[in-house]
Amino acid sequence: MPHPLLPDLKELASATALDHGFELADLQALAHMQPMTVQIQIRRPSGDDVTLDDCAGFSAPMGQALENSALLTEAYVLEISSPGIGEHLQSDRDFQTFRRYPVDVIQRDTEGTQQRHSGTLLERTEDHIKISIHGRIKQIPRDSVVSVELTSPTG
Numbered sequence: 740m741p742h743p744l745l746p747d748l749k750e751l752a753s754a755t756a757l758d759h760g761f762e763l764a765d766l767q768a769l770a771h772m773q774p775m776t777v778q779i780q781i782r783r784p785s786g787d788d789v790t791l792d793d794c795a796g797f798s799a800p801m802g803q804a805l806e807n808s809a810l811l812t813e814a815y816v817l818e819i820s821s822p823g824i825g826e827h828l829q830s831d832r833d834f835q836t837f838r839r840y841p842v843d844v845i846q847r848d849t850e851g852t853q854q855r856h857s858g859t860l861l862e863r864t865e866d867h868i869k870i871s872i873h874g875r876i877k878q879i880p881r882d883s884v885v886s887v888e889l890t891s892p893t894g
Contacts, residue, residue: 744810747762747775756781756805759797761789764822772781774814777805780822784829787819834863837889844868845885853885860887 742748745768753763753890756779778885781789781797796835797854798819805811828834837860844856858870867878 741759742770744768747808749811750777751804751808751810752801755801756797758801760784761793761797772816774816775811776816776818777811778818778820779784780820782822794819795819827859828889831863834860838862841890843868843888843890844870844879845888846879846883847885848883855892863887 745766748768749763749766752766754761760783761781762784764782765778766780767778769776769778776844779801781794783789783793798817800818801819805815805817813845828837840860842858842860846854846856848854856870856872856879858872858877861869861871861876863869863881866881868881868884869876869878871877
């Protein structure tokens with residue numbers, strides 16, 4: 740069950756992040772921990788990396804905003820981080836970074852049926868995603884790709 744203060748905490752964190760040039764990526768309230776832990780993930784609207792210095796610099800204003808709001812009446816630990824990269828590849832940088840990694844490409848064919856292609860990521864061009872499936876290169880039109888996800892080498 741989600742913490743009852745979660746919507747208020749998210750609203751406060753989102754506004755504070757925006758005031759400091761960030762977006763709220765995620766917020767978790769871990770009430771089962773002693774003391775309670777509030778984990779906040781921030782990202783830059785431009786897509787640029789969030790640095791350790793950014794996280795440290797955001798910690799003080801976020802902590803002050805929490806104190807001023809009086810939402811949390813008991814002791815808590817505040818953790819600020821970036822979301823890192825997820826399983827889904829989206830940006831050109833993601834595709835460049837994870838070349839030669841195992842991926843699943845979900846493609847929707849002309850009839851609307853989804854197909855999964857598992858292989859090694861070779862590249863993403865303007866028109867295609869190229870993967871190697873058992874040594875054979877498959878070019879998948881980008882406009883038919885639903886998602887590209889990192890997978891484990893064993894599947």
